[in-house]
Amino acid sequence: MITGLGAITPLGTGVPDLWHGLLEGRSGVRPLEGAEFDGQPVRIAGTVPQDPAELLPRPQARRMSRASQFAVIAAREAWRDAGFAASGTVESGIDPSRVGVSIGTIIGGAPVLVDGDRRLRDKGPRGVSPLTAPMTVPSQPAAQISLDLRITGEARTVVSACASGTEAIGQAIDRIRHGHLDMVLAGGTEAAVTPAVMASFAAMRALSTRNDEPERASRPFAKDRDGFVHGEGAGLLVLEAEEHALARGAHIYCEAAGWGLSADAHHLVAPDPSGDGIVLALRRALADAGSVPGDVVHVNAHATATVDGDLAEATALRRILDERGAQAPEVPVTAVKGNLGHLQGAAGAVAAVVAALTLDRGHIPPTIGCDDPDDACALDVVRYVPRSLPADGDVVLSNSFGFGGHNAVLALRRDRSDRADRADRADRSDRSDRAKEEEAA
Template sequence: MAPRRVVVTGLGAVTPLGVGVGELWRGLLEGECGIRELDGEEFEGLPVRVAGTVPVDPATLLPRPQARRMNRAAQFAVLAAREAWRDAGFDGAGTAESGLDPARVGVSVGAILGDASVLVGGDRKLRAKGPRSVSPLTTPMTVPSQAASQVSLALRITGEARTVTSACASGTEAIGLAIDRIRYGHVDIALAGGAEAVVTPAIMASFAAMRALSHHGLTEGSPSRPFAKDRDGFVNGEGAGFLLLETEEHARARGARIYCEAAGWGLSADAHHMAAPDPSGSGVALALRRALKDAGGHVVDVVHVNAHATATVEGDLAEANALRAVLGGPVPVTALKGHLGHLQGAAGGVEAVATALTLHHGLIPPTIGCAIQDDEIGLDVVTHSARPLPAGGDLALSNSFGFGGHNAVLALRRVG
């Protein structure tokens, strides 16, 4: 069969800017920073104590019996996926209530660890009180696939429930795989994105030991400073972001609002280092070119890039090198980690939501934290205030790159 066209009809997000897509979009346009001080006792003594944390306990937004059986990342995922589902015009009770065949709907979620705190808590109980104190829910609540399984349970989705783990590219790769599953007829609808909750003392300490975290405080704007001259590392974060994807034919038949087309995606691997990016950006450039080809587009069609830009010295420069090499001329670029921190496996999901909104509203959110741009970056970075999307061209790219050289790029197309 010929590949089917895939469109985005629903969006959902839980981020450091708040619960819901409305809070995310408002905060991005207004230049709000969702990075906060970690004031819990367990974080005392850590060299870095700031992170992009969700300001609401997700468990309070879910029925108590369900919340108790989900880790924090799964709670984020269910909330964001339900929002995307309802935003697309479906019944919040699930597939059957929406008149859908549950076997023709899928779930695709990116996560690195999901939520490491459950396993850590189980180990503490084991050491303190012995094996009988460890909950039987510890293992099923620890696996990275819990977010995907809980979304499928919440909405009675039986077609498939996939988990993708490819470091910080996980969310974007999960969306790309879902696009192909719809294109080639395996399912007709999919909830796709990422969810992560790894703001824990051990992970914060590990990132600090790698010298990967920013040491900027909260007193002078965002400590996460993408593309800035004084950037010095990323800020850890948490959250979830989901797209509701479906065939264009199905969406138009039911009169759904279409945000944009999910036009294509591309992958590559640096094969360079277990954590550091290839400074040449050649792997990133390959993923960019593959995404454009998969979307049936050309360089001149690109009107916007939502950059990965974690605010590490090497990573931002490698991405900039790749963007200049592939795109040639100036294209408006924004980077959202000044607002949110780095949401790890959820980053690609949330940033895809923002890219879809950018195309839908014709407005590019500003990059915060970049007071003075590094001269070596050489990109048209949108700062200070939102900027109208250029009228010519129709493609926006959303980039995600991870430790170990995982590169993923999503291409979304504006629809008339």
């Protein structure tokens, strides 16, 4: 069960800023300031508007990479949201050895290493901080959460490109399912909006070049999409065994019902246009959840706004969703990268936070930037205004796909205890939502 949520994103600090920003159709993509970005072909990114170091005690913040700062801030929010004391496991009356941490990231603290190299060249060996090495390793965010909340069960790190955050959550599901742990703080973090990374992605021609319209640069599933927008942030979820959550009367957002992995084995950076690998991950997630395509009520898509990536994902989704039958209603799809940019290792975790909120609140945030949908994608993309979650079905899929052919899919299920009430609300409001979308268009 998912019982706590935390996030720090380009839309602000905290889950409320994320959720309300998505529902209102706001963008967190902004111009990159600073001389280090002068001359870069792409000078926009989805950046967190507040310095995370200001949200932590100064001595603690100085010992963390920016990615670790994001992770700890989001973890604290998720922990409090789950109903626990902010000071950690012991004060919360929880056995710390039965709690784990599972974090996905790609770059980790690599920007710290870059800064250390610059200091070495400018000031010599004495200019390099002794904290450079421990702050650089990708496992530091998981370690810092463990230290901050005094979690001793385990602290795991997943590095699988842009599927990292989703895979970290999937691994947490298994650790709880097989009885190794009662709870896991799981998710992803990334902080790599640096000149070298920006230049590298631009050299690959993977980034949108719409420097003059940052808020409209990321265009998932749009006919005129031209690449993703780089971003940063973190998303954390508290996953908990059902009996553990029920015993303490926790609020349950939804059930983390299953997950699936696959590999394209196609190309180092390009997706397999057939979508075969994605289809396999989708099928495995549904099977792990004990579900079938007819149970799917919504998809939170990976949709980076790259030409080939969006088309491959849409092709795979159509193959799965078409199995529902010709008479089945279309499944609404949304893509939060229009608002946030691509948060890399944190992308899947933040999408999972949004998917859990969608199931809990009954509303699907609209996809911004998709004013002219690509007919080749052939999906029911929610646009302009939020839409109520349909009553039929109870599974939301949250997709993440990464360079190298890493595919990871989460299957989240509606909390069954209040399904009837939610279904009634969704049924009453569905027609109204469709009318609002048509009017906005």
